[in-house]
Amino acid sequence: MRATHTDTIENLYLEHRGWLSVFIQRRMGCPETTADLIQDTYLRILTSGRLPEQKDARKYLTHIAKGLVIDVFRRRRVEEAYLDYLKQQPEDTAHSVETQALMIEALTEIDSLLHRLPANVRQALLMRQLDGMSYKAIAERLNVSVSSVEKYIAKGLQACLTASILSD
Template structure:
């Protein structure tokens, strides 16, 4: 988090006072749940703090809306990934189910993979997952995707490069 001057602190406090109720209502309408809305409201202001810059007064509502909408999308994506994991887990014998802590770690890992692969074309991300998760060779992947081995090599290189770039962006 960045250090703020007294003037910036006052601007942030004013932004919060001016838009807190409106943003809370906006999120409650989007989510239909006051608890989730409260969490995302807090996350919206936290994101604003960590970005290190505040919007101009005239653009405050739009800026907060953009942040909040992104967080809503992230929440729905997380729920979808978590539900897919739980559905897959339900198809396995209960004795093989991991502890709740391990389940939470698995969901976090799946969210990281989702974040890393987001934005890649389907064949590119599928090739990487087939290679890394399923242990498939390039020739086998090529046959499944209906492309050449050379294409699979390019797909995997592109996917790895993309993942590296996303990871580097997140550390900055």
């Protein structure tokens, strides 16, 4: 990493950390999570290698921070749903804390993948895979052609396959 790049990031941090902290704190309400998200915001900039123009710095930082805040809320929602599911299971099927953490991580990745898909693709894929609906029934529900449903399902499955290959 070039020294000028590092200096620019340091200046960006020093100039904007105060308002970024307030921005995140208002959304999270937790000083520890706020500190983590500020760190993650600048880590994203470091790893991306892209620096915003000075005039666009706040907009750029806000964009990254909003995405991280959304990720935290999604993860919490997934974790709560999974833990609620576990409470409904017999005690003899209890998983270790490590297994639970791995499952929550996997479910969070799946949730993130699904939210990156276009709405119709996501809906069609979930209707098919979770509800076992036929292509015709999905087409009627989404008010599209069966051909469109076929394309949606293919696109959704391709996204899943690509994510699976990239994670290996």
